[in-house]
Amino acid sequence: MGQVHVVGPNRALLISGSGASGKQPRVIVGGRAFVPWIFQRADFLSLELRTIIIESKKSATAYGVMVSVTGVCQVKISGFRESNSGSGSPKLEKDVHAILLAGQHFIGAKKEEIEHSVASTMEGHQRSILGTLTVEELYKDRSAFSARVRELANEDLRLMGMELVSYTIATISDEEGYLDALGISQTESVKKVAQIGESVNRNEGRQRNAEEELKAQLKINEAKKKIEQSNRDVEVMQAKLKEEVNVANARADAAKLFEEAKLKQSIVEEETKQDVVRATVQVDVESEKVRRRRMELDASVRAQAEAELFKKLKEAEGIREFASAEAHRIKLIGEAEAEALRKKELVEVDMLRLKADAYKEYGQAALATRMIETMPEVARAIAAPLAKTEKIVFLGASGGSSSGPSALLSEVTKGAHIVNEGLQAITGVSLGEILKGDSSLNGLERLAMPIALNAVVANQGH
Structure with a gap:
């Protein structure tokens, strides 16, 4: 016979004696086992925590x-x-070796x-x-x-x-009391650290307050700076607007002055054109008068011959003075026009253009006018050698050739022909052809009379 033993997980059953597995006791934890009497022995060990x-x-x-x-x-x-x-999760297994050692020591x-x-x-x-x-x-x-x-x-x-x-x-x-002293020392050290920490915290707090105050002041200064910058921007904008207004006013004034100058220039141009037209008409009138007077003088000389020579000479002198005065008047007009042109550059340009257009339009007539204006100088140049003579003696010639004053007129006419040929070679214009208006007289013959009279007058003066 025997006994069945049931053990819980907090106890270990050690079965020893004959019938045990080998010579080592059998260990049962959390189980049951039948232990026969006389042959086997059952011992228990507590596995509880101590x-x-x-x-x-x-x-x-x-x-x-x-x-x-x-x-x-x-x-x-x-x-x-x-x-x-092998699955990786820990698993509990019975520690038979430890239980047997404990049984050996503590059963x-x-x-x-x-x-x-x-x-x-x-x-x-x-x-x-x-x-x-x-x-x-x-x-x-x-x-x-x-x-x-x-x-x-x-x-x-x-x-x-x-x-x-x-x-x-x-x-x-x-x-x-070593530990107490060590505790006191540690306590004092901790207190000291605490005081230092408190002081540091207090200083840090003050520093933080100062930093906050500084930040606040910086924000205030920044706001003031922005306000000043905004005011400065407004002032700059106002200055720019004022400058633009001044520029616009200046441009308007300049445009007004420019328009007034253009208007004055237009007025001066019209007045100049009118002056040119009047001068042209006057020149034509005076030229016609000269031509008519020369024709009349020519006819009188031919009709009255030598008896009326003195009278004709006087008339020729008057004509010369008139021509000189007329030339002086034209010269004054030209100087006045030149002065006006110098003062008004634009008028000068337009005047030059008008003159160029006039020469282009009138062509040979304008050139002839200029040639006529210079004829008194030509006459004086031709008569200059005669002015050096003290006395002129006219001798008759046979064969119907001219004698006396007629010979003088013939020589002067030849000189005029030479001048006319020279001018024609330079300009391509024949003054004699232009002045042909009377079929009874050649063009150069009409010029010969004034030239001759000028020569006589010059000789008379000497």
Whole structure:
């Protein structure tokens, strides 16, 4: 006969004796087993967590300072352990080796005996680690101390079938007041740091306030700057508008002056044209008068002969004076026109154009007019040699040739022919042909009379 034993997950059943698998006890956790009497034995081990106080009184540190350390550890017999399966997720499997070791050490032992064994082991490791640390290191870094104790104790507890679940330092004390002094020093240091921090915070607060005030002032200054910039932009815009208005007014005034100048120029042009027309008509009238007077003088000379020569000479002198006065008048008119043209550049240009158009329009007539104006100078040039003679004697000639004054007129006529040929060779215009208007007299014969009279008058003056 025997007995059926049922065990929960917090207990381990060790079956030993004949019939066990091999010579090693059979371990059952969270199951049941039939144990026959006489042949087999059943022993139980608790797998529950045990909390043990570890005290190390008056333990020497690295510099010989005696301190008392109280630690708290939690241990248990290792019933299960994690194992990594092929799926990657951890899996719990029964830790048979640890249970057998615990059974070897603790079957039949009381709870207090088991805890005392564990506490003795942990206290030994705790003292050994205290001997390598200073009080300051122990005080400042308890977690490092706990880690070193766990590292050393794990292996020994594993050999006992135990598993160290946790270990922490509960208290550290000494009878000489070293820790209290260290705490005071640390407290004062912390206070000092706190005061420094408070001062720094106060200064930072003041600095932040100053910075905020500075930012506010900068914003105010920036706003004022923008206002001043806006006012300056408005003033610049007003100045530009005023400048544009002034430019527009100046342009309007200039346009007005330009239009007035153009109007005055037009008036001057019309007046000049009228003056030119009047001068042209006057020249034609005077030319006709001269031609008529010369014809009358010619006829009188032929009719009255030598008896009326003196009278004719007087008339010729009057004609010469009249021609000189007329030339002077025309000269004055020309000078006045030149002065007006110098003052008005545009009028001068138009006047030149009008003269060019007049020469182009009248052609040979205009050229003849100019030639007539210069004939008195030609007459004086021809008569200049005669003016140097003291006396002229007229001798008759046979064969019906001219004699006396007639011979003089014949010589003068020849000179006029030579001048006319020269002018015709230069200009292509024959003055004699132009002046042909009377079939009874040749053109050069009408010119010969004034030239002869001029010669006589010049000789008479000497």
